[in-house]
Amino acid sequence: MGKKQTAELLLNIDDFQLQNGQQYAQVMGPRGNHQHEVEFTDGSRKLVTLPPKFRNLVWVKRGHFVVVDPSMGTVSEKVGGEIVHVLFPKHIKMLQQQGQWPGQFSTSKTNDSQPPLRQEEDDDSQDDGDDDLFVNNNRPVLSESESSESDSD
Template sequence: MGRKQTAADILDSESPSIEPGTEQRYARVIGPRGNHQHEVEFTDGTRTLVTLQPRFRHLVWVKRGHYVIVDPSLGTTTEKVGGEIIHVLFPKHIKTLEQSGQWPAEFSRKRQETPEKDNDDDDNSDNDDDLFVNNNRPVMSDTESSSSDEE
């Protein structure tokens, strides 16, 4: 199987192929840790370090907040690594899983609870405490500048 075929399989896969098996679990990526390793959080809240399969490494970029399917039985060559990412879920996969009722409720709540940008900034626009203060410049008050003008 060539690189183009693998990319097509990843991007065009349908819901029956993305369902996790008996040992496989859904996880949310917390962040990359280097050397194709990512910290993930499972539905029960446990966190572990997993590796990305070599066939995905130059095709898919896994970022913080993405959802993946992890097989904990793979990649247990060291005690730090707790599994291997076997599938990266795209928004269309998640939508299909939600419609079929197979998506975990824990992740549905976390997706809905993500903070949106508040529009309350207009109410506090006159508050000078929120402004950026440049510590690299001396602070001159109005009295100092007026006294230097008089001389």
């Protein structure tokens, strides 16, 4: 199977159904040698491998969602399965609409297309303009009593 065919397979999972034993998981982070630690819906964590057909096509990062088949990829005692699908946001949205997405992974996202509502400010709060100034966090903040003591030395 060529890279183009694999990419089409990866992006085109309109009729996706979990097979026997497959589970949804969230990636906790890479552990090296094409292995990733994932957390399943029940809270358990396992080490899984990324098969060679996905390695040059997609990056799996912390927080991404994948479908894991625990029966595949059990090369060693530590590895508990293989990533079968990498889910993109459009796939997750489709699965949520179909009611197949697990509630443990549901997140409350705000609608990014709408800007946040601005709260009305009182005229009294505009008198003090010090809150609007840039604060440099790389420098220690000295109070007035500390700065006057250091000047007198």
